[in-house]
Amino acid sequence: MKSLQEQYKLLLDDRKYFTSYKEKFIHYLLEELPQNLKEDRYVTSLVNKIYDLSFNFENEKTVLNELYTTLYRSLEKNINIKPALSKAYLKFLKDYIDHIIDTNKNIIYIKAFITVIEEYVHTIDKAHLDYIEKLKKEIDEVKNKQRQEEIKTILTLLRNYKKHKQKLEIITYYKELAIICKGSIKDVSVHTITLDISTCLKKPFRKDKYVYMKIGHPSKVLKGKIREINPFEGILILDEFQLTDLPQEKRKCIRVRLNKKPKTIIKYGGTFIEGIIDDISVNGVGLYIEDKKNINVGDEIELKIPLPKNNLILRGKVVHIISKGPLSKVGIQFENLSQKDESILGEFITDKQFEILKEIRE
Numbered sequence: 001m002k003s004l005q006e007q008y009k010l011l012l013d014d015r016k017y018f019t020s021y022k023e024k025f026i027h028y029l030l031e032e033l034p035q036n037l038k039e040d041r042y043v044t045s046l047v048n049k050i051y052d053l054s055f056n057f058e059n060e061k062t063v064l065n066e067l068y069t070t071l072y073r074s075l076e077k078n079i080n081i082k083p084a085l086s087k088a089y090l091k092f093l094k095d096y097i098d099h100i101i102d103t104n105k106n107i108i109y110i111k112a113f114i115t116v117i118e119e120y121v122h123t124i125d126k127a128h129l130d131y132i133e134k135l136k137k138e139i140d141e142v143k144n145k146q147r148q149e150e151i152k153t154i155l156t157l158l159r160n161y162k163k164h165k166q167k168l169e170i171i172t173y174y175k176e177l178a179i180i181c182k183g184s185i186k187d188v189s190v191h192t193i194t195l196d197i198s199t200c201l202k203k204p205f206r207k208d209k210y211v212y213m214k215i216g217h218p219s220k221v222l223k224g225k226i227r228e229i230n231p232f233e234g235i236l237i238l239d240e241f242q243l244t245d246l247p248q249e250k251r252k253c254i255r256v257r258l259n260k261k262p263k264t265i266i267k268y269g270g271t272f273i274e275g276i277i278d279d280i281s282v283n284g285v286g287l288y289i290e291d292k293k294n295i296n297v298g299d300e301i302e303l304k305i306p307l308p309k310n311n312l313i314l315r316g317k318v319v320h321i322i323s324k325g326p327l328s329k330v331g332i333q334f335e336n337l338s339q340k341d342e343s344i345l346g347e348f349i350t351d352k353q354f355e356i357l358k359e360i361r362e
Helices: 004-031 041-055 060-076 082-102 108-163 339-361
Strands: 168-174 177-188 193-196 210-214 221-230 235-244 263-268 271-280 284-289 300-306 311-324 327-335
Touching: 004 041, 004 060, 004 082, 004 108, 041 060, 060 108, 082 108, 108 177, 108 221, 108 235, 177 339, 210 235, 263 284, 271 300, 271 339, 284 300, 284 311, 300 327, 311 339
Parallel strands: none
Antiparallel strands: 168 177, 168 210, 177 193, 193 235, 210 221, 221 235, 263 271, 263 300, 271 284, 284 327, 300 311, 311 327
């Protein structure tokens, strides 16, 4: 394969054509840009420079390095002309092919032009990828700095609790039901927290589950993952801790997970789908389906909720669909729930809460 410099030498035979085409190329490029960029003096200068670099056919290393630097600096100024530039190159290629045909020149000119354009596109892509990589590194640095500040805040709050031997509120979730108890801090390090939960019910605490602690932060709770648990001594060792919102506080209503998963039927359009109810609140329901067919987020549906005393037929909207292996978890938010249906659901959920609490104490 010939070098780029050899392609340049060949294309220099058409120097007059490339000189005369400049205005047309700039027009092609500018018409692809948003209006605010079309009128920007920097952009106009940038487009002129790119054309001169691309089609003066000077030293290939100088051209590619300059093209890379020019595109990279434009990105630093928050100006992205890559899509417009790519389209302008393609339009130029089409026009150049017509020119070669009209002047009865050898096809090798077209091949040379294609090689040059491909090299330019590759250089532009590299400038973009390098710039994106730089942004990612900067974002990671900011995140790491924020994480270090967060850890510093967490350690200060926790050590204060330990120093004053204060009890703290510990929250975990068992079948979606919030379980709250009081515990104390035995040890604190940069990577782990050791809690004394000897006065708490132990059943809700399981390895790899998350617990939440209110540690005096004005708006957040501390989330930690259970790395080790000694139920006999009432000791939890947590890691992966971070400040976060309390999960159930994001929801308007208390949700419970059901031991016995009742079957249900979803109707949307003229389609019926069987499902299994996993969790429920007076605001919505989470259920599993085997074949989601054409069901999508935002679909209006009707579904049957089988309860011990009543079978409710409720309307709702699909708010999320999450793949779970061969199944899909579908979240449905109830709509236009009547006061009667809300009361029936509320009574059912309250009964389930008592059942879960009884299960925990057994």
